[in-house]
Amino acid sequence: MRGSGGEPALSAHELVKHYPGGRNRPAVRALRGVSLDVRAGETYGIVGESGCGKSTLARLLVGLEPPTSGSVEIGGQPVDVGPKVDRRALARRIQLVFQDPFSSLDPRLRVEQALAEVLQVHGLHVERRDARVAELLDMVALGRRFADRYPHELSGGQAQRVAIARALAAEPQVLVLDEPTSALDVSVRAEIMNLLVRIQDELGLSYLFISHDLSMVRHISDDIAVMYLGLVVEAGRFDQVLDSPLHPYTRALADAVPVPDPEVEEARRDSSAPTAHSVFVEPAQGCPYSPRCPLVEPICREIAPVLLGTGDGHVVSCHVASRDFGAKLSA
Amino acid sequence: MSAAELSIRGLRVGIAHRHGVDEIVRGVDLEVASGEKLGVVGESGSGKTLTMLSVLQLLPSPLAVLGGQVLLDGEDLMHADERRLRAVRGGEVAMVYQDPMSSLNPLLRVGTQIVEALRAHGVPVEAARARTREVLGQVGLPQPERIESSFPHELSGGMLQRVMIAMALSTSPKVLIADEPTTALDVTIQQQILDLVSALQAETSMAVIWVTHDLGVVARLVDRVAVMYAGRVVEQAPTRKLFARPTHPYTAALLASLPGPEIGHRKPLHQIGGTPPDPAHLSPGCPFRARCPYAIGRCAVEEPGLIDRGSGSVAACWREPELWES
Secondary structure, three states: OOOOOOOOOEEEEEEEEEEOOEOOEOOEEEEEEEEEEEOOOOEEEEEOOOOOOHHHHHHHHOOOOOOOEEEEEEOOEEEOOOOOOOHHHHHOOEEEEOOOHHHHOOOOOOHHHHHHHHHHHOOOOOOOHHHHHHHHHHHOOOOHHHOOOOHHHOOHHHHHHHHHHHHHHOOOOEEEEEOOOOOOOHHHHHHHHHHHHHHHHHHOOEEEEEOOOHHHHHHHOOEEEEEEOOEEEEEEEHHHHHHOOOOHHHHHHHHHOOOOOHHHHHHHHHHOOOOOOOOOOOOOOOOOOOOOOOOOOHHHHHOOOOOEEOOOOOEEOOHHHHHHHHHHHHO | OOOEEEEEEEEEEEEEEOOEEEEEEEEEEEEEEOOOEEEEEOOOOOOHHHHHHHHOOOOOOOEEEEEEEEEEOOEEHHHOOHHHHHHHEOOOEEEEOOOHHHHOOOOOOHHHHHHHHHHHOOOOHHHHHHHHHHHHHHOOOOOHHHHHOOOHHHOOHHHHHHHHHHHHHHOOOOEEEEEOOOOOOOHHHHHHHHHHHHHHHHHHOOEEEEEEOOHHHHHHHOOEEEEEEOOEEEEEEEHHHHHHOOOOHHHHHHHHOOOOOOOOOOOOOOOOOOOOOOHHHOOOOOOOHHHOOOOOHHHHHOOOOOEEEEOOEEEOOOOOHHHOOO
16 A cells, blocks of 8 residues: 555545526536545546536646635645635645646647746746756656657647646646546557556655546546536445445446457346436436436435445445445344 | 448548658558448547548548549449439438537537438438437437427537437438547447447448447447558457457557556556557558567568458468567
């Protein structure tokens, strides 16, 4: 275990984000109370589909948008992510890496300028800025020859390395990685994943790794949370959540992801478990997943479940799963 | 496989300019039979999309077909006139693209657009309306009447992609070409679309070409896979065979790079290294040789054609897999 225990590197408490509606635009409750602890030196994976609030969560944590309510702590100290956020101070502690590296790099800046800019903004390594830029390039395994390239002269994988180096330049404790490999070609994804694991081990960084790609999340994450309609519906150690999922949504999600193994796929086709076959509908009350849920019971349409633990750190918000699990424990 | 519904032979696509020709698709042969699902896998720049666009002569200028044949049930589409092509496009051969939003007219109701497409293929208006409602129901859209009268912006990405598939299927095409149709969608929606295409295909026995970079989708959906690299097909095999015993080092490397149960948690994934070459500016020899761990002297001089590897597999590699490590 790499995690050192002690204070979590990043904690979110009951984060809520509502976007008010307008003319012809309904109000959106993007996050409805999300809490999580990222252990120091570990990776916390977040999975979920579009609209589950995972990218909103990322934006709130790095201060790009203020939450409607809730609080954030980094390294055990409260940080202000509200409307008066000190972004520069926050940027020294937590950095965000986006899905599309090209849209996060200034097309007019050479790689070395893009990195030097971060050092300049934060007044870092004033005496040895060039040397530091070279170190950062080394860290992401990009040769010195890339220093004077413009973003359009880079491949997708190279540009993502620059984006990661740029995030590291501010020397944060936490990296929020929002779909960092999704825009890349298959043959490049492995490189970026290996790089992220190596950097984490070398620098002792903590990651919040957001992706819809369950195999990548599983590969890198120590803990995993599954989000649905602005809520965490299941969380625990990676193998608890993905190998013994309790929430019917986690199971539907795991089943829906095609596995690159025709024999597994054939077996699945034959067993064909009931899957969630309808679009997102937000119910007025009860469990947000109830309209899609194959296990739905009357209580699910009445009362929203809360996250309940199974005793070993695995939590799930599902009336049916909690009851069945409780029965199994007492049996 | 004599009953090929669609057969692409020696297709070459490129840009002609003053100093010569930049060839990007460099001689592609593909066949799909009625009732068969063929997967075409490749990374960006491998030529998979250009190959598909060439089938219906939809290449954007200055790209042009430089040579080869596209045979639809034996008829050479390369020599078809514009009128015949219009009948084939969206008629006998339908295409679905990655981004449904950009394939639909934002100013017209969804139903109107499907009716219009059917009318263009000579279906009388009443029959076209009935057919529209029918196909919208077939693709699993709830309340087809409501969908019909919606504008594209009122529907989600998954619903729009189902609308596109409904439109593609409305003329009962012999061949459906789908180019990364589920890449932008959530996995549960993707699952619905894959299930749907499988079910409809079993009913109608159309031929399906599914272009993707997702090897999981390939494993789930298709019968046979063609892997493209640098403008050519480098391996083609029945799906199970391809995954169990890849016979091209590129395919083997792609499969090895995926995280999976046999790779330990957080253990290094297999990296291919290097970057794909620009097919328009290749040096002699095999285009994969610079990234290939098994390259030998011959690979630098002579580009291999597709060589039979048994059990329905072909691979463009000089070396038999048994000898790779030696």
